[in-house]
Amino acid sequence: MCLVVVEKGFSCKGVQEQIEELSRESGKPADEFTVVLPLGYTEENYPFKSCKIQKVLTDLETLATNRGLTPTSMRPDDYAEFQMEDNGKHTSTKVNLVLLGMAGTGKSASGNTILKKNVFMSKPSSNPVTRECQVGETKINGIHFRVIDTPDIFDDELKSSDKEKHVKRCKELCESEACVYVLVMHVSRFTDGERDILTKLEKAFWNKVSEKTVILFTRGNDLKQTEVTFEDFLNSSIPSLKDIIEKCGNRCVVFENNSPDSDQVEKLVSSVMSVAENGK
Ligand SMILES: Nc1nc2c(ncn2[C@@H]2O[C@H](COP(=O)(O)OP(=O)(O)OP(=O)(O)O)[C@@H](O)[C@H]2O)c(=O)[nH]1
Ligand SMILES: [Mg+2]
Structure with a gap:
């Protein structure tokens, strides 16, 4: 997984440049990078692949569980603060x-x-x-x-x-x-x-x-x-x-x-x- 975590107020151009640089340095194609959006942002028509933090956590938890590992560091209680709906409300x-x-x-x-x-x-x-x-x-x-x-x-x-x-x-x-x-x-x-x-x-x-x-x-x-x-x-x-x-x-x-x-x-x-x- 190649993830680029960005902060609120990020510029699309800046992020694109960063991905290109990471791609050059790592040798991984630029389209393998996914940008993890700040809380409250939704996946729009960004010029790069993007997702929300809860998707990353859920994917990691599923991956760990399917490999027989106990994802203790990602227990739901630990990331409850990330469990937000699109409208910013918590999903309990x-x-x-x-x-x-x-x-x-x-x-x-x-x-x-x-x-x-x-x-x-x-x-x-x-x-x-x-x-x-x-x-x-x-x-x-x-x-x-x-x-x-x-x-x-x-x-x-x-x-x-x-x-x-x-x-x-x-x-x-x-x-x-x-x-x-x-x-x-x-x-x-x-x-x-x-x-x-x-x-x-x-x-x-x-x-x-x-x-x-x-x-x-x-x-x-x-x-x-x-x-x-x-x-x-x-x-x-x-x-x-x-x-x-x-x-x-x-x-x-x-x-x-x-x-x-x-x-x-x-x-x-x-x-x-x-x-x-x-x-x-
Ligand atoms: N026609 C039909 N076939 C089904 C249905 N549900 C399951 N099957 C078939 O039944 C077979 C066994 O299904 P599985 O889902 O592997 O069964 P399981 O309970 O998980 O089996 P184990 O993992 O061995 O415990 C597969 O070939 C399925 O495609 C159904 O609703 N209709
Ligand atoms: Mg089965």
């Missing part, structure tokens, strides 16, 4: 979404749908694909979401030390902000391993985790193809699935990750916010 709402579920249910694909970009690797595989917790960030309706993709922590073959490591990492990431758990399941396949998934989740995280859980069913097109409405699907589900749904306050959404539309994300956000704002 940050919500962590922890995507949990068995391997192959579509946690990573759903994370990408929420983030509107391919941040997490998602592919068909008979082996688990996601091996470490990963983070992506986005803003929806003015709310800052940190999306945490996880490996299948319910896998009986996973070493308990690995499972503990992943759960610990999720807890660290959720430390200082609201946290909502998104339990990802396949709409047309409820497996034996999922019958006691809520009990496992309670054991791993917190005994009242269901109060903060939203269920996300993937592969919505499977329902469309058989002309079954989501409501009918929920009403006709088997008792053990119904039980899980009820324990999670009937908070359920359906995603089709192969043809993502913003409506499904909006529904998830509204369900998430209904639990994010109260309690723990």
Whole structure:
């Protein structure tokens, strides 16, 4: 990353000259330099690449987290003063979404749908694909979401030390902000391993985790193809699935990750916010 930090009242010509000089000295092309704007400035039509400080911090945090580092020097509390909206007001709402579920249910694909970009690797595989917790960030309706993709922590073959490591990492990431758990399941396949998934989740995280859980069913097109409405699907589900749904306050959404539309994300956000704002 080549960043040029400028002060309030900077002149475009001066900054351009500085970039040219830095480019000559470092041998890096001038268009690789990004100017970090002072607080209160917005990215306009500057003759150089520019961004706000919070974007740099978020990118660095994501980079560090994805490499398994704890970005302690950039904890949200430390840079709260930088978390400003375009109008200069502080943005205080940050919500962590922890995507949990068995391997192959579509946690990573759903994370990408929420983030509107391919941040997490998602592919068909008979082996688990996601091996470490990963983070992506986005803003929806003015709310800052940190999306945490996880490996299948319910896998009986996973070493308990690995499972503990992943759960610990999720807890660290959720430390200082609201946290909502998104339990990802396949709409047309409820497996034996999922019958006691809520009990496992309670054991791993917190005994009242269901109060903060939203269920996300993937592969919505499977329902469309058989002309079954989501409501009918929920009403006709088997008792053990119904039980899980009820324990999670009937908070359920359906995603089709192969043809993502913003409506499904909006529904998830509204369900998430209904639990994010109260309690723990
Ligand atoms: N048709 C369809 N395929 C989906 C959907 N969601 C996920 N998939 C596919 O299901 C496969 C597994 O998805 P992943 O996102 O990798 O699943 P995961 O839960 O992250 O799996 P692990 O990382 O192994 O735990 C991929 O091939 C996805 O493209 C969906 O809504 N519709
Ligand atoms: Mg995955």
